[in-house]
Amino acid sequence: MMKKSITKYELAGMIDHTLLKIDATYDNIKKLCLEAEKYHFASVAINPIHIPLAKKLLKGSRVKICAALAFYIGAYPPEIKEYEARDAVAKGADELDMLINVGALKAGRYDIIEEEIKGLVRAAEGKITKVILETCLLTDEEIVKACQIAKKCGASFVKTSTGFRKPGATIHHVKLMRETLGTGMGVKAAGGIHTAEQALAMIQAGANRIGTSSGVEIIEGLE
Amino acid sequence: MEEKIKKEELAKKLITSLIESNVTENDIKKFIRETKEYPFHGIAVDLPYLELTKKLLHGTGIRLIAPISYPLGGMTTETKIRQLQYAIEKGADEANVSLNYSAIKSGDFAKVLDDLKRVVEAAKSKIEIVAVLQSPILTNEEKVKVCNLIFDAGVRAIKVASGFGWNTRPEDVMLIRREFRDKFRIEASGGIRTTEQALEMFALGADLCHTSTWQKVLEGAK
Numbered sequence: 504m505m506k507k508s509i510t511k512y513e514l515a516g517m518i519d520h521t522l523l524k525i526d527a528t529y530d531n532i533k534k535l536c537l538e539a540e541k542y543h544f545a546s547v548a549i550n551p552i553h554i555p556l557a558k559k560l561l562k563g564s565r566v567k568i569c570a571a572l573a574f575y576i577g578a579y580p581p582e583i584k585e586y587e588a589r590d591a592v593a594k595g596a597d598e599l600d601m602l603i604n605v606g607a608l609k610a611g612r613y614d615i616i617e618e619e620i621k622g623l624v625r626a627a628e629g630k631i632t633k634v635i636l637e638t639c640l641l642t643d644e645e646i647v648k649a650c651q652i653a654k655k656c657g658a659s660f661v662k663t664s665t666g667f668r669k670p671g672a673t674i675h676h677v678k679l680m681r682e683t684l685g686t687g688m689g690v691k692a693a694g695g696i697h698t699a700e701q702a703l704a705m706i707q708a709g710a711n712r713i714g715t716s717s718g719v720e721i722i723e724g725l726e
Numbered sequence: 727m728e729e730k731i732k733k734e735e736l737a738k739k740l741i742t743s744l745i746e747s748n749v750t751e752n753d754i755k756k757f758i759r760e761t762k763e764y765p766f767h768g769i770a771v772d773l774p775y776l777e778l779t780k781k782l783l784h785g786t787g788i789r790l791i792a793p794i795s796y797p798l799g800g801m802t803t804e805t806k807i808r809q810l811q812y813a814i815e816k817g818a819d820e821a822n823v824s825l826n827y828s829a830i831k832s833g834d835f836a837k838v839l840d841d842l843k844r845v846v847e848a849a850k851s852k853i854e855i856v857a858v859l860q861s862p863i864l865t866n867e868e869k870v871k872v873c874n875l876i877f878d879a880g881v882r883a884i885k886v887a888s889g890f891g892w893n894t895r896p897e898d899v900m901l902i903r904r905e906f907r908d909k910f911r912i913e914a915s916g917g918i919r920t921t922e923q924a925l926e927m928f929a930l931g932a933d934l935c936h937t938s939t940w941q942k943v944l945e946g947a948k
Binding site for chain 1 (some may be wrong): 747748749753770773774775803809814828829892921
């Protein structure tokens with residue numbers, strides 16, 4: 504049994520209820536939205552093709568629509584990423600999660616990382632932006648560098664992973680990101696988080712948002 | 727004893743690729759330096775590297791291939807079209823376009839057709855469209871239905887699966903060939919790592935095979 508350090512309501516408010524599967528049906532998206540309403544999750548995190556449907560279903564709801572951008576390879580030119588972000592906003596997205604060009608970061612092309620994050624923030628027009636690093640592919644040094652660039656460019660959050668590669672979020676990486684960013688920015692832990700215990704450990708390490716496809720199980724598992 | 731296929735002959739029926747999150751410009755340069763020794767049908771790279779690859783492939787006759795909304799197909803029609811326009815600007819010869827798989831699985835075939843039709847329209851015949859069927863997530867009924875839609879949209883080439891864990895099964899190549907005869911160029915992709923596997927796909931009706939491990943596939947040729 505988990506120690507009651509956080510209420511169900513508080514934890515639910517930190518969860519991006521996520522469904523990015525290639526074969527997700529309209530019915531699956533409906534279920535996701537209904538659950539998000541019922542449990543008061545922060546958002547539904549979905550592929551851009553599903554934004555209009557989620558928008559319709561969540562009309563008048565406090566649940567936000569979070570769009571997964573540049574998924575899940577991330578290797579797109581900055582102008583294409585900015586276009587996709589604008590398109591997502593135009594269709595009704597409230598939050599934008601974008602994977603960086605990991606290869607550009609590795610090659611030391613920080614100008615590209617800066618340009619793509621600036622484009623994302625510009626396209627977001629004040630909406631929440633989350634910069635995904637795909638930490639399992641990066642060294643600690645690269646993670647620190649990417650966090651610094653994201654902070655400089657005005658992103659709202661830095662996020663560990665897409666969830667498509669293993670391992671997803673780790674305590675070590677979340678701590679490192681929080682240390683680098685300080686308190687002024689958000690840290691989203693995502694990928695491989697399936698239990699209340701894991702979610703609480705991520706929050707303890709410095710995360711203030713959790714991306715998971717197991718939101719219902721996590722909330723039900725919190726005593 | 728059967729005569730071995732020549733490396734050059736086999737390479738002409740292969741498409742190789744370097745599509746991954748952590749690919750760098752130097753990786754591309756090294757990759758092209760090695761691959762352009764053989765007359766591959768084509769080489770696929772992520773959008774940021776199209777321009778560089780085009781330059782490096784100049785004079786080889788190898789076709790440049792761009793992935794569009796790859797591999798999930800979760801991007802909107804508008805974003806796909808923007809990507810396609812970018813690929814055309816950078817000189818890509820072919821585009822591997824993911825479909826709206828969610829719409830397929832929801833039975834919304836009108837949406838699937840509309841999406842692909844608009845992409846084909848945007849291509850303005852300046853780039854060859856290859857539709858990525860993604861057969862491993864489809865029922866046989868869906869495969870046939872979607873192949874018909876692909877044909878109706880004016881596309882004449884099908885990549886059976888995307889790779890990235892979604893592999894072309896021999897029976898899917900057979901199914902498409904049997905149901906559609908010569909209506910499509912069939913490209914097998916995903917998990918093809920040996921000469922034998924590639925030759926089997928060709929024997930069953932595939933016209934081209936995608937492989938990221940081209941050295942292994944060419945190894946069994948003379």
